[in-house]
Amino acid sequence: MLGLTRLGMSMTVEVLLSLAPPDGTTKFVDQLTEGKHVDTQYRYFSWRTALLGRYQVFHVHWPEQLVRAPGALTQIVKRILFRLLLLRFKLSGIAVVRTLHNLQPHEEGDSVERRLLGKLDAATQLNIRLNAATPMDESTGVTILHGHYIGRYPGVEPTDVRVGRLLYFGLIRPYKGVERLLDIFQSIQDDTKTLRVVGRPTPELRSLIEAVCEQDERVSARLQFVPDDVLASEIYASELVVLPYKEMHNSGAILVALSLARPVLAPRSPTNELLAEEVGPGWVNMFDGDLSEAKLLAVLEEVRSLQRNPPKLSGRDWGVVGRQHHAAYLRAIELRKAS
Template identity: 45%
Template sequence: MTPRVRVLEVLEPPDGTTRYADQLVEPLPDHVEVVWFTWRRALREKYDVLHVHWPEWLVRTRPSTLPRRVATRLAFVALLLRLRLTRTAIVRTEHNPEPHEPGGRTERALLRWLDRRTTLRVHLNPLPGGEGPHDVVIPLGHYRAQLGGHPISARVPGLLVYFGKIRDYKGVDLLLDAFAQARAGLTLRVVGNPQTPQWRALVEDAAREDPRIGHVLEFVADDTLVGEVTAAELAVLPYRDLHNSAVVLVALSLDTPVLVPSTPVTRGLAQEVGPGWVHFFEGTLDTADLHRAVDDLRAAPPVGRPQLDARAWDVIGASYARAFEAAARSAHHPGAATNHPESVQIA
């Protein structure tokens, strides 16, 4: 009989919309029990694995007042001490090399401590130098099952779409600047929740000046999202830096080609999904990049659907279950290799 593994997930719990949390936990086998993070649960209940995604969540507060910061950081210290005493494993899924918004000196010191205490790191892409004894690779999954039941729109020639949260590193300002000089026949939709009033004002001002720009500046339901993305000829993600992105996979899951920055990760994705689905820009997005991507897409439209079989969530769920099991064993037996072939084999 497979031993039961209890995992405390440091994520916002499912809320009825399509979220990464749902996709991560739904395909897990029955012997893996998932509970959602609260400080009370983290400091009082028993669990085998703490699964961390964006570790800055554990040390930042909203609102960021001094008393709240101090209380949260003291709780963080207590948590790491408790995990050490109870030999509880820490699994870290490395979504990004660094936080999107940098923190201060104290935060960086606390997160370095968490890094030193981490039992197993899950990487979403292969490491350039190969994986070490405490690393495994489990890619992000696709969204076909979650979004495939919603009605799709007819494609609108020349329609570009940006969707997702609007925050600094995602480069929506660069897209608006590039689109301002775009040729006739192109239109733009910006769909997503601005993370600051300044971002909202930027998009609204651009739309007032250019009637070709439309927007929905809020978190949208799945049916609205599917309608917006499938109407577009091309999804444009003008990120200043792109290491991993669920947004890219949402677009590809809905058979919408994407324009993304050229990085080793996006180049690898292009090879994985097949020709014509992933288009690139170098450096900072500009108007010529928009024109070139549309022209290339029309000259050689992709055939069939993007190849995403390796990102099926049942495969990913089984891989995470093996990773949790291996990490829990390793925490109780320090020195054991967490990704030994007999303990965890990542598909």
């Protein structure tokens, strides 16, 4: 087949990711490319490469990013380019693979976006889900678990836990429930508890968090993207990582915390129930409905008192993930050839 080189029983596959190159902060793309199979060759996204470059597989993540832009003119241009990309897929032998990170985009798009992404779905040969709870047509899909982050922070030594330290980290958006966490924490009358918020917020949430920090000296924040070593230090210092999302499907943040052996409190979901069973007791603690003060304090006491074995994450080794992705690309190429 054009573009595939036989190496023993394997084949070299050229894959264009819909992702930008690594930027020094922990992202899915870092682990995916560093753990790749020897016969997988990755290229990073640019519109020039997408429309004119040589590759056999287009691997799309968070497809809404391909058709969204902060300015109206830029968005129009991106959507024209996206239509040209769809045309290239139709006229060429390029296979399309999509990783299903979320059931729906966290922030809803307009009707034009929905139509364009529907056309991308129709052009997709193979879907990859990151957990068995994601609904998927298994005849055109595979399950590949999200890899762990063990060994990702080799330059950071584990530090002593700051007793009573609660941590939220990651992007700060309305759907992630940080406002609720701030309200709950302020209602706790206990000077031995502290709350740390780390991540880049929207302008509105920045103002809210900064105001709370001024009002309550127990609350502190670092409102920006942080380097890996800083993030690891923040996690190591926490007694409990709190992710008060209004809903959660897949979360890299949970896996980062677990990889650094810190327990997590997160919303109950089919995905989190599977993860809790996988890693063992005491690591993934869940709340139902809205997070409450009582639940937060109860989980904090539980993680202090429970003797836990290290979280079981061996099934998420990135070497395994890389081999599974390579096999998925080969399958997608065969499906494209047969279509």
